[in-house]
Amino acid sequence: MADYILVDTVDKARDTIHALQSRQQLSVDCEGVSLGRTGELCLLQIAIPQRVYLFDIFVLREKVFDIGLREILERESCVKLFYDCREDCSALKHQYNVEVKGIEDIQLLALLNMKLSGKRWQFVSGLQKCMSYHLGDCGFSGAEKARVHTALDNDKGLWRQRPISQDLLRYAAKDVMYLPNLKDKILSRISVAPRSSVLDTIRYASKRYADFMINNEGPEDSPYIGTARLPERIIPNMVRRGGVISYTPFEDTSVKCRSCFWYTGTTRSDGQCNRCYDLYVEKLRAAR
Template sequence: VNYILIDKFQEKFGSAIQNLSESSVISLELNGINISRFGKLCWLQVSTKETVYLFDILTLGYEAFDFGLRRILENEAILKVVHDCRFLSDCLYHQYKTSLANVFDTQIADVIVRKEEAGGKWPDKLRLLPECLSHHLGLPAAAFQKYSVSRQPLEQASATVWTMRPSHSALLHLAARHMPELLALRTVLLDKLMVPFTIHVGHSLDAYR
């Protein structure tokens, strides 16, 4: 996955903000230590269909939100695709005074789809992003093996690796790799969410024939 690293308030930052402001749908993810109101945000990843941006929040600081990120994340006209918005939203609101708006949560969408497929029974557990990518996009296990094996420890015992500067290119690739797939996952889930609606419309069409 090709990405653009942004760690200075120069031309790349302004260009990224402009491009994101003109997008109707973007994917969003945060990485750091214990992402929440109590943790430390190190990286903010945002992606359009064409470009993945990695914002180095540890370096840019709070001003990154003042200079454009907050405006994008709070914009009701821009749909943000995320997987599990709970702690992500908690972090943005309490640490950066940013109220995330217009969100499509792929984890919640997956739960609703599975409920419909199970005849109304709610699933007993939530799926992680790799599980959703495998189930709905048909990605082979090898496509996210590094995510499952390497990234989970990063988010737990070894999360401090996100604070290291300069960051290793492999870590940046890890941060960027699933951002475009998150957008594709939304499209597939939307189609599946529409199935019950489409069935009921079909019944209505047949009612008086």
């Protein structure tokens, strides 16, 4: 396992940020209490090869972003690997006014691989399942994660407790350290389009994935909470034009779904997009 370093003082943060300035790719994840627009961001993990930096946001607060971390996260030329960036980016934007740029969401890359392979692709999977499928046994223990999840279920405020336990620090580090390997493995399985076209598509889709939650001013009971469905109009189609494969951007629309508050170009009479309507029907059937 890569080394992990807790960054919990301003001096440590300055040194770490300086070390990250020249990096062209970082792996990023966040932990917190009810993480998202209205929750509390407590820990931000940034990984480079053989090392994971764990920024203690609960302790450092705005200071760590003001001394350079915001600039790194907002730099378009530096790739940020996430696995499901939605709530992380929403928390960073609404709590610390950080607009993450250069996102490549590996959850979406896995779905694009399935889509281009002609498989069912509208259902997202968790990191553990995706890791097991593409990388096999790499020391990413499902049992270890389950133990931490049980502890978090029993104490919703665990990420606020200081000092942070070593179990939580290891858990946080493992959530982010394997993302580059996962990215490379999935890309190696996509042969129908050049790597550059695939990554352009993923960057476009990842921004929409982040915006889906950042711009969502809907109720707390979003239809996507507790489901594995991908929202509409996130991953675009890839087409061949003049021998070059590229993605087709979605047409702009001002029409929002009344359930997920996403710009879906809704045409249903009840105001819902088709995906939200399907979720509504599924929940009704499950309740019978």
